[in-house]
Amino acid sequence: MLRSLPLLAAGLRWTVVVAILGMALALALSVVLVAMRRSAHRFVRAPARIYTEIILGVPILVLLFIVFFVLPEAGIVIDPLPAGLITLMLYYSPYLAEVIRGALNAVPAGQIEAARTVGMSRFRIAQRIVAPQAVGLMLPPMTGLFIGLTKDTAILSVISVAELTFQAKQVISRTYAPFEVYVLVAAGYWVLTFVLETALRRAETSVTRYRRA
Amino acid sequence: MFDVARVVEAWPLLAKGAWVTAQLTVAATAVSLIVGTLSAMLQLSGLRAGYWLSRVYVSAMRGTPLLVQLFVVFFGLPLLGIRGEAFLAAVIAIGLNSGAFVTEILRAAVLNVPRGQIEAAEAVGMSRWQLWRRTILPQAFVTSLPALTNEFTILLKATPLASVVAVTELTYAGQLVIARTFEPTEILLTVAAVYVAFVLCLSQVSRRMESRFARRWSIQ
Numbered sequence: 001m002l003r004s005l006p007l008l009a010a011g012l013r014w015t016v017v018v019a020i021l022g023m024a025l026a027l028a029l030s031v032v033l034v035a036m037r038r039s040a041h042r043f044v045r046a047p048a049r050i051y052t053e054i055i056l057g058v059p060i061l062v063l064l065f066i067v068f069f070v071l072p073e074a075g076i077v078i079d080p081l082p083a084g085l086i087t088l089m090l091y092y093s094p095y096l097a098e099v100i101r102g103a104l105n106a107v108p109a110g111q112i113e114a115a116r117t118v119g120m121s122r123f124r125i126a127q128r129i130v131a132p133q134a135v136g137l138m139l140p141p142m143t144g145l146f147i148g149l150t151k152d153t154a155i156l157s158v159i160s161v162a163e164l165t166f167q168a169k170q171v172i173s174r175t176y177a178p179f180e181v182y183v184l185v186a187a188g189y190w191v192l193t194f195v196l197e198t199a200l201r202r203a204e205t206s207v208t209r210y211r212r213a
Numbered sequence: 214m215f216d217v218a219r220v221v222e223a224w225p226l227l228a229k230g231a232w233v234t235a236q237l238t239v240a241a242t243a244v245s246l247i248v249g250t251l252s253a254m255l256q257l258s259g260l261r262a263g264y265w266l267s268r269v270y271v272s273a274m275r276g277t278p279l280l281v282q283l284f285v286v287f288f289g290l291p292l293l294g295i296r297g298e299a300f301l302a303a304v305i306a307i308g309l310n311s312g313a314f315v316t317e318i319l320r321a322a323v324l325n326v327p328r329g330q331i332e333a334a335e336a337v338g339m340s341r342w343q344l345w346r347r348t349i350l351p352q353a354f355v356t357s358l359p360a361l362t363n364e365f366t367i368l369l370k371a372t373p374l375a376s377v378v379a380v381t382e383l384t385y386a387g388q389l390v391i392a393r394t395f396e397p398t399e400i401l402l403t404v405a406a407v408y409v410a411f412v413l414c415l416s417q418v419s420r421r422m423e424s425r426f427a428r429r430w431s432i433q
Contacts, residue, residue: 057410057411058370058405059371060370061384062384062401062405063405065384065388065397066401066405070397070401147276151278152278154281155374165278168281168284178284179288179289182285186277186281189277190277193275193277
């Protein structure tokens with residue numbers, strides 16, 4: 001058991017890397033989806049809405065299989081790691097987009113009109129009026145989604161991405177102690193999600209300081 | 214590109230898998246509701262030990278991946294003398310995982326039951342158990358119905374994980390077909406479509422239930 005700790009530590013490091021990359025990619029695509037949903041053109045809005053509806057109904061494991069096994073059929077061969085990252089991005093972006101959309105819509109329209117009346121540019125309005133309030137509103141639900149994404153990196157072990165759960169399987173094939181190893185691995189994830197939650201809650205406290213001022 | 218014949222050929226196996234997915238979903242939902250309700254009651258009962266037991270349960274379930282929980286249960290059951298029960302392991306793991314989220318949903322709903330009603334129930338001499346059963350829980354369930362349905366949609370979408378311990382549900386049935394034909398495209402897209410259909414059905418049922426409850430209890 002003790003000799004397998006370095007292997008598990010390496011797996012934990014990869015889990016952190018995969019989770020952070022997955023969050024960044026999902027966030028990037030979600031911003032695109034939000035922009036599409038807010039577009040004035042129906043033909044831009046519709047694809048984003050249909051995509052969201054479909055993803056809400058497809059399990060992430062099935063999506064992973066589609067990315068990993070179906071794309072090569074279309075001539076796009078990808079390694080397990082990029083396939084996993086693409087899956088995390090495709091799966092989490094619609095959920096994140098809904099959170100962002102909700103937060104943007106929650107900023108009172110009167111404030112934006114007022115800002116326009118005093119002659120602020122669109123960029124200034126976004127920067128000084130919308131963003132400070134919307135970020136505070138979107139952080140709590142985003143924390144839940146990011147924790148979900150971090151936990152779902154474990155699913156990438158199914159296509160042999162060398163993250164924590166995959167390394168656990170490697171260790172088990174040597175030690176034959178599946179129960180003990182998985183309990184240890186679960187503790188590792190628990191610490192990881194705890195750290196993530198604490199960090200994001202701190203961030204929320206600091207961006208919503210204006211409310212208490 | 215999309216060969217319907219392959220889907221038709223695989224359909225009997227996929228349909229059997231879809232049936233197992235439905236069974237898995239119903240069984241895990243039952244476990245989740247029972248455990249979630251008990252855990253919420255424990256947390257709000259005023260017992261210190263009960264409060265902490267429920268908090269730790271919720272935190273552990275929410276802080277670790279379902280896949281790892283499934284492995285812990287799957288490899289833990291044999292230590293208790295229960296062998297070769299992959300379906301049972303999946304029901305327990307998925308049910309316990311979802312139960313933590315149900316705890317949080319019900320906790321919020323219970324705290325929203327007006328204080329005056331609880332005092333009134335105590336005033337007419339209801340016992341603690343009657344208070345929960347007749348006053349608190351019925352209202353908590355009705356007000357949290359949308360959140361609960363949402364949670365059980367998530368549960369349905371988590372059932373494919375049971376395929377990793379070889380429960381022959383829809384996803385595993387699909388994998389079995391693919392292992393024979395080496396043609397993943399049609400099968401995987403069909404499997405995905407069936408899940409989308411399941412989720413749509415579930416949200417339809419919940420919408421009906423919501424409007425029915427809303428009419429009967431006149432709660433908005």
